[in-house]
Every structure is written in C-alpha cells, then in structure tokens.
Amino acid sequence: MERILIIGAAGQIGSELTLELRKIYGNSNVFATDVKDAPADIKESGPFQLLDVMDDKHLIHFVIRNKITQIYHLAAVLSGNAEKLPTQAWHINMDSLMNILEVAKLVEDVRKVFWPSSIAVFGNSTPKTGTPQLTVMEPSTVYGISKLAGERWCEYYHKRYNIDIRSLRYPGLISYKTEPGGGTTDWAVEIYFEAVRKKSYNCFLSEDVSLPMMFMEDAINATIKLMETDKANLACHSSYNITGPSLTPRQVAVDIRRHIPGFDITYHPDFRQSIAESWPSSIDDSELRTSIIWKPRFDLQQITDSMIEEIRNKV
Template identity: 55%
Template sequence: MIKEKILVIGASGQIGVELTLALRKIYGNASVVASDLREENELLKGTGPYVSLDVMNKEMLHVQVIRQNITQIYLLAAILSATGEKNPNLAWSLNMQSLLNVLDIAKEEKIHKVYWPSSIAVFGPTSPKKDCPQQTVIEPITVYGISKYAGEFWCNYYHQRWGLDVRSIRYPGLISYKSAPGGGTTDYAVEIFHEALEEKKYDCFLQEDTYLPMMYMPDAIKATLELMEAPAEKITIRTSYNISGMSFSPKEIAAEIKKHIPEFIISYKPDYRQQIANSWPQSIDDSVARKDWGWKEDFDLSAMTKDMLENL
C-alpha cells in the first residue's frame, strides 16, 4: 500500500481545521500537512506539520507538493458568498486561480486524489426551490456561485481529459462550534448560538421564514471523508455532488434554542444577504450521493442544537 501524504490548503478556515484533525486521526499526524496564508489555527497547533502557503503562488505550491511528497490535495481556500459580493474581482480570481493551480500541479505530479468543495451557491433563482435535484437549471447570481459552478466544470474537464481523480461536494450552510464562520450567507446559524449564550438575544440578517439547506460540521466532515474513501468506480458525478443534512428557517432554529434558553429573543433586520438567500433552494435532493457512496446524515435540527449549546 502506498503511503498517502496529504496537503490541506486553507487549513485554518471553518472546514479546514476540523477536516485536518479528522484526516490526521485516519492517516497519522505526520502524514497530513496543514497550510494557510493565515496564522496556524490554535486547534491545529502541536497536532502535525504546518506550512505557510499562498495557493496563488503556483511555483511555491509546486515546490511544497514535490518537497513533501504529496499524494492527495484538499483545496479549501475560497472567498465566500457575502464577502465575495464586496470584492467580486478578488473573489473570482482567488476562487478560480487557486483551483487551476492545484489541478495543473496535480496533473503534472500524478497526484492520486484532489478534493475541492463546491456549494449550494451554484444554484440561482431559476433552480427548483424544493428538493433541488442533482441535474437542474443552474444560473447563479453571486460571484461565489459563478466561480463554484465554473470550478465544477474544470474539475470534470481534468477528470475527463487527463483522468485526474478529483472529487467534490456542494456544501449547504455549515454550522460548527469549533471555528468561526467565514463570511457566508448562512453564517446567521452559527452567530445565533453565540449570541443566545452571551446576550440572550439575536438580530438576524435574514427574514424569519427564510428556509435554507444546512449541515452540522461533523456531518460535513463525515461526507467529505466518505466521498474521498469511496472506490473511484462508485463516483458517477465529477462536477460536484448535492448533499443535504437538514433545512430550517431562522424562526425554527430560534424556537429550538428557546427550549434550552427560554429567555432567548430573536429580532429580524434583513440586509443585502436576504437577496442572496432568496436565490438559493430551500431544500436539496441528494439521492445520487446516497446511492453512489452511501451518504447519510447523523444530525437533525434538535440534535445539532443540543450539541452546539453543550459544546459552546
């Protein structure tokens, strides 16, 4: 068996921290190299190798891949939906060029597997709102969504043309108690827990009845690892898989929190993120992921709420 050596790019981010720790548990601390432009996240310190890395510097990235004998790359660096709207050109260039750099190097160095996340942001106002299917109308209206959709086709292209084993998931909104959210439209579902515990109140930037697909971080990590461990012949989607955990509205999550913190109050002040949220599906059909590699979530809204409040 070939010893895998994994590079996680964007390891200090919301997904990166927990995914790096999970990979180190499976492959051993020394076999998973964490990298980021930012400082090493506190939770990663002392758990394995860390390198400061700018994914936009292709030469620097290439040198690291060769020097560290990398066999798998997880590319998590990205500018998310809400942040991306403030600087569309930067979001486009970072989200696209980082992927092209990784795909090129992976092709040249014959990397075994590449992981790159997509997002429900690829869907737009013309996509079906309920149980949005794997193959459907996709017309994103944010630069983040546009970059993710273009990226899906680049992944598919490198797979078809050069046989690169690149895999992807369209993440819904992600909720975690370990790391801070990164400027997405679904961030309210993380902020609300912190505010409930500290202030007993929360001003929500979305309307009370805004349903969005969400997922608890342990499920997102589990899905990512299961996808990456699945035999290549089981992978039928080389753009990006729909996956789903749960769907809820701010009103529903607030009601769930009130069961644990009865004095909690929520108010609503929708801002520019409301328009982004309105353009996305309210629920996702992930039957292809369930069929291909046996995806199944562990957490629903009440189990997640309980776990979040206990851990925070």
C-alpha cells in the same frame, strides 16, 4: 501511504477536517497550510506551514518536496464577502482552483483532489424544493458563478487528463470550533454563539427564509467517505448535491428556547437576504447517498443540543 495537503486549514472546515484526517492517516502525514495562523491544536498535532495557494511555484515545490498524494483545497472567498469584492473574489476562487488542477496534472504522485462546491451554484430559475443533482443552474452571485465554473473545470480535468477530483456542493455548515468565513449561512452559527453569550440575536435574514444546512461532523464524515470510496462507484465528476436539514432562522430560534427560554431574536435583513432567496430551500442528495452509502446523523434538535453544550464549554 497517503500524504495529505490541506489548503485553508485554519478556516471553518479545515480546522476540523485536518484533525479528523490526522486521526486516520497519522499526524505527520497531514500537512496543514493557510495564509493565516492556525488554531493551536492544528499546529501542535502535526505539520503546519504558511502557504499561499495563489503562489503556483511554491505550491508545486511544496507538493513535490513533501511527496503529497491527496490535496484538499478549501481556500475561497465566500458568498457574502465575494459580493463586496467581486473581481478579487473571482480571481482568488478561480486561479487557486486552476493552480491545484495543474499541480494534480503535473505531479504524478498526486492521486486525488477534493474541492468543495456549494448550493450557491443554483439560482432563481432553479427548482426551489428538492433541487435535483442535474437541473437549471443560473447563479446570480460572483461566488456562485465561480463555483459553477469550478465544477465545469473539475469535470474537464477529469475527462481530459484523468484527474481524480471529487467534490460536494456543501449547504450552510454549522459548527462551534471556528467562526464562519463570510457566507450567507453564517447566521446559523452566529445565532448559537449570541444565544449563549447575550441571550439575543439580530439576524441578517428574514425569519422564514429556509436554507439547506448541515452539522460539521456530518459534512466531514461525508467528505472523508467520498474520498475513500472506490472511484468506480462515483458517477459524478463535477460535484455531488449533499444536505442535512433545511432550516429557517425562526425554527432555530424556537429550538434554542428549549435550552435558553428567554432567547430573543430580531430580524434586519441586509444584502444577504436576496442571495439566500436565490438559493434552494431543500436539496435532493439521493445520488450521493447511493454512491457513497451515507446519510447525515444530525437533525435540528441534535444540532442545537451539541452547539449549546459546546459553546457553553467554550465561553
């Protein structure tokens, strides 16, 4: 029987992934944890506890006491926030991952770990379109540097200690449940909320910057599929490329006008513009698609339809 620990369960991904995993593995077998309070449905449907992943002693006690077999480590400082506090972001992103890798090494019951990387591992010298799985990687942000270093550590622990750690280089994730946590692709969530609330949005990127994106439902399905796939089918032990549609703010704004004809968008690029420009505009994820036999379901129109409907229900 699997007993799953989610670290960062109150965040954009964790708040949805926890509920999906509880449907599959049973509510009482999925332990949600975070340093902040979680949404009511997470606390009401199964165990939730405050836990700081930086506190390695509490972490290992928690894992042993609850007989944890799988860990999803989702806590991180995201790209936009990391540029404001580079040394703290490096400390949190790296030390938290090292704590998890050490727990996986020391506690025999822990058989699998999931840790997300990001398209931020790529940089200005990476091919911009159809970015392949293996390519030049010279990230220019502290977030990207920490994710690339994390990928190397994951592969190292796999090779040296035979730890089964699985990872995806998520693109920008679009969801309606929880506000995004300070990344460069947050505009692709904010634009829908502001369209419904105010019929206008002031975008922090320019109109034609294209970035790889993915609807949260697709990201969660791929994550669970990756974790359930037989280890023998997985060739990559650092992190797999993954993507949905590549989108610009202008394309999303035009699509929103199918539902909200008067929607108005203005563009005032800030420091995140140069981060976005250093990332790929499209990704080749064919290696993942063959390894786990998966493809995304949501294109731009389906994302817009779901976002507008769900946000209207919410607000």
